[in-house]
Amino acid sequence: MIDIQLFKWYSFARLVYTNLAIEPPTPPRGGTMKKSSNRDETSKPVYVQIAENLLDQIESGDLSPGDRLPPERELSEKFGVNRQTLRRALKKLELQGLLTRRQGAGTFVSEPKIEQRAEVVISFTKNMQRRGYVPGAEIVKFKKQSAEKSVADALGLSSSDLVYSIFRLRLINQAPVLLERLTIPAHRFPQFERHDLSKRSLYEVMETEYGVTITRARQSLEPVIALDYEAEILHVLPGAALMLQRRLSFDQNEQPIEYGKDLYRGDRFRFVTEIAPLEI
Amino acid sequence: MIDIQLFKWYSFARLVYTNLAIEPPTPPRGGTMKKSSNRDETSKPVYVQIAENLLDQIESGDLSPGDRLPPERELSEKFGVNRQTLRRALKKLELQGLLTRRQGAGTFVSEPKIEQRAEVVISFTKNMQRRGYVPGAEIVKFKKQSAEKSVADALGLSSSDLVYSIFRLRLINQAPVLLERLTIPAHRFPQFERHDLSKRSLYEVMETEYGVTITRARQSLEPVIALDYEAEILHVLPGAALMLQRRLSFDQNEQPIEYGKDLYRGDRFRFVTEIAPLEI
DNA sequence: GAGTGGTCTAGACCACTGG
């Protein structure tokens, strides 16, 4: 074990939310709510739109950690919705760890935690930037080939179907920390080789170029030993401990769309979960 | 690696829910509400009580996987609550993976999955039994001693304070799979050595003997390499991959009450998470 | 005591699944 311990905390989780902002509501009754800006995601529930609007305000810095939000009754009036609806939006953000609510006291923007919740989905790049690191990426392999059986099964393909197989090395402050190995069905992403994944987010490309949005994923974690090739590329000793994260992602139509086997350096990452009773 | 692969799937998570059933909430309206058993947690929100009631029915087999529940409007009438309140209970169970709801179709008891959600808290014993395995436990070490600094800090103790340091080996079908190493403050648990942790659940003892309930926990996962001692006791080769799960648990008063460092055999466990957009 | 979030009710309309 040679390696320094630059940072130790991290959450897995990947990409995936679109920051639709809401147009402030034409009020009540007949249920209005302008549809938001771009895309045809017009029909999102109001509480989701409000949550996204508030998220924008937090991310843009309009709302800073420690700030108290206006009372619910006031906020609901501002957004032109019922208090219940507003509370649903707040709950969503609270479950993501972005807001803290204290009965009798108020609703506050959370202090940024060192660790993010493992269950919240966010991009590697954004995650690292929030922690003040400079993320990077490097394509190690990019091939169009026929899928191996286990992967084909997971993606619902036959073994004669073509897939893109991509190895991407992720860097933090120039140092390799994560080897992404992912497979996507070629027929869903024609000409995928045109896009530069060393500069762009995979999910961003999927969404903007192909209209594919990842809505959910199932993933698992296992500890594994670094093989020679993996050790070399991640700059650890063979036999070092790595975290293998398998992932099957689904698109908006519930179709499996990406199969990933990511290898994290065990000395640089820790996967954090908060276990709490589910209060909805 | 000599070991067989008896089973591969598992979720971490530990114990913690008490199956309190609801006290007949004195129906504010025309309500009914079946009651069940013990304790005076009378003041739980109605939706929590309903969720626990339904959970009981699922666990007892009154509701079987695949069964369709009555429509929400009917259920809410049965429980004597508003539909919104009932829906909150259903949502809670849905988030735990116990129910599946399909718009237009109905609410169904989920087929038992091989893996449980990583975020849901459940006891090792119960978890294994659900999978048809025979869990066991063996006390490896049981000492009252002064806390080491890092642990004392986590538990909010001074280094002169005494703690119980307990190593417990967990078995599945007689084979060792998990080495639990946990620390609890001695002053909160007087005479703790009287209890037989090879037969009883730690959390069950805490609750019934000391009135301490674990309400939430913060935990992390890291891959590590088996040291000689660990390898021997877990029946793996030195250098094998293990999963280290650190855990800090809090009681009902938000006091840190247990510090754990559990070692899972990497070849026998996989830690699963579902990543999905939070719809509340 | 005033003000906050937490819970609950009653009723409505919508979107989707199914025969």
Added chain:
DNA sequence: CAGTGGTCTAGACCACTCC
């Protein structure tokens, strides 16, 4: 088409915090 879950509203009372 009838019936299901999904969303939203209007209004109420409670539990807690803080001055």
